[in-house]
Amino acid sequence: MTPPHATRFLYRAACAVIGLAALSPLAVQAAATPVQVVDARGRPLADAVVYATPAGARPALAAPGTTAAIDQIDREFVPLVSVIQTGTNVRFPNKDDVEHDIYSFSPAKRFEIKLYSGVPSKPVLFDKPGLVVLGCNIHDSMVAYVLVVETPYFGRTDKDGRVSFENLPAGSYRVAAWHYKMRDPNAQPTSTAQVAAGGASPALKFTLTTEGN
Numbered sequence: 001m002t003p004p005h006a007t008r009f010l011y012r013a014a015c016a017v018i019g020l021a022a023l024s025p026l027a028v029q030a031a032a033t034p035v036q037v038v039d040a041r042g043r044p045l046a047d048a049v050v051y052a053t054p055a056g057a058r059p060a061l062a063a064p065g066t067t068a069a070i071d072q073i074d075r076e077f078v079p080l081v082s083v084i085q086t087g088t089n090v091r092f093p094n095k096d097d098v099e100h101d102i103y104s105f106s107p108a109k110r111f112e113i114k115l116y117s118g119v120p121s122k123p124v125l126f127d128k129p130g131l132v133v134l135g136c137n138i139h140d141s142m143v144a145y146v147l148v149v150e151t152p153y154f155g156r157t158d159k160d161g162r163v164s165f166e167n168l169p170a171g172s173y174r175v176a177a178w179h180y181k182m183r184d185p186n187a188q189p190t191s192t193a194q195v196a197a198g199g200a201s202p203a204l205k206f207t208l209t210t211e212g213n
Contacts, residue, residue: 033165033193034203037157037177039210044161047081048179048208049147051154052165052193055172059129059150061087067123069093070134070144072100077134077144081180083154084146089123101137108132108148131178131185145180170197181210 037048062085071078072094084090094100094117103112108130113120115138126132126148136142153173155163173195176188189208195201 033168033173033175033195033201035155035157035163035165035175035177035206036203037161037163037179037206037208039208042207044157044159045179045181045208045210046157046159046161047079048157048161048163048177048206049081049083049149049154050157050163050175050177050206051083051147051149051151052168052173052175053149053151053153054169055174055192057151059086060152061085061150062152063087065089067091070146072096072102072136072142075139075142077142079156080144081156082144082146083156084126084148085152085154086129086148086150087125087127088148089125090146091119091123093119099138100142102134102142103137104132104134106130106132109146112137147178168193168195168201170195175204177206177208179208179210181212182208183211 035050037045039045066088068082068084068088069091070082075096092102092113099115099117101115104110108128109126109132111124129148129150132146132148134144153165153168157163173193174190175193176190178188189206191204193201193204
């Protein structure tokens with residue numbers, strides 16, 4: 001029989017091993033890249049899209065079967081702004097008690113889902129990068145924005161205008177920012193981020209010129 005003090009020692013040793021195992025190489029070497037987006041007056045911009053493209057990398061498609069959803073609630077698209085990777089299938093659940101007829105005339109994705117309620121039987125494949133503006137033929141006030149990017153590293157800012165990339169692999173990145181109120185949606189400012197293994201990269205800040213500023 002194992003003596004009680006030996007049992008306690010083995011238990012503590014086992015806990016220490018488990019704790020070390022929990023610190024996987026990814027967790028130890030994960031690099032956080034914080035980004036803030038503000039307008040010309042220095043005010044934080046919520047719902048700004050920020051995405052990072054590895055230097056020299058070829059355009060990357062989403063994994064097969066990747067899906068996203070844009071709901072229709074109270075005659076509004078939810079969320080107002082989405083960012084997805086090229087090759088993503090998007091569903092458009094109608095959770096209102098009225099029918100919607102949604103469409104896009106944007107070059108990156110032209111489509112229409114005629115009057116419907118519930119969930120359309122087929123999602124819409126967003127197979128080209130670029131900005132897609134959504135509307136409804138029945139309710140003119142309904143609008144939403146989808147930015148399709150060729151990288152898996154993207155995010156959307158919170159109410160404080162902040163977003164952080166937590167697990168970017170080490171390397172050099174071209175980081176771009178965009179907001180749906182920008183006067184020129186094609187003029188996305190960019191910056192370069194150098195991510196080193198085992199450490200956080202410097203914080204980035206973007207100042208965007210939006211409507212009314």
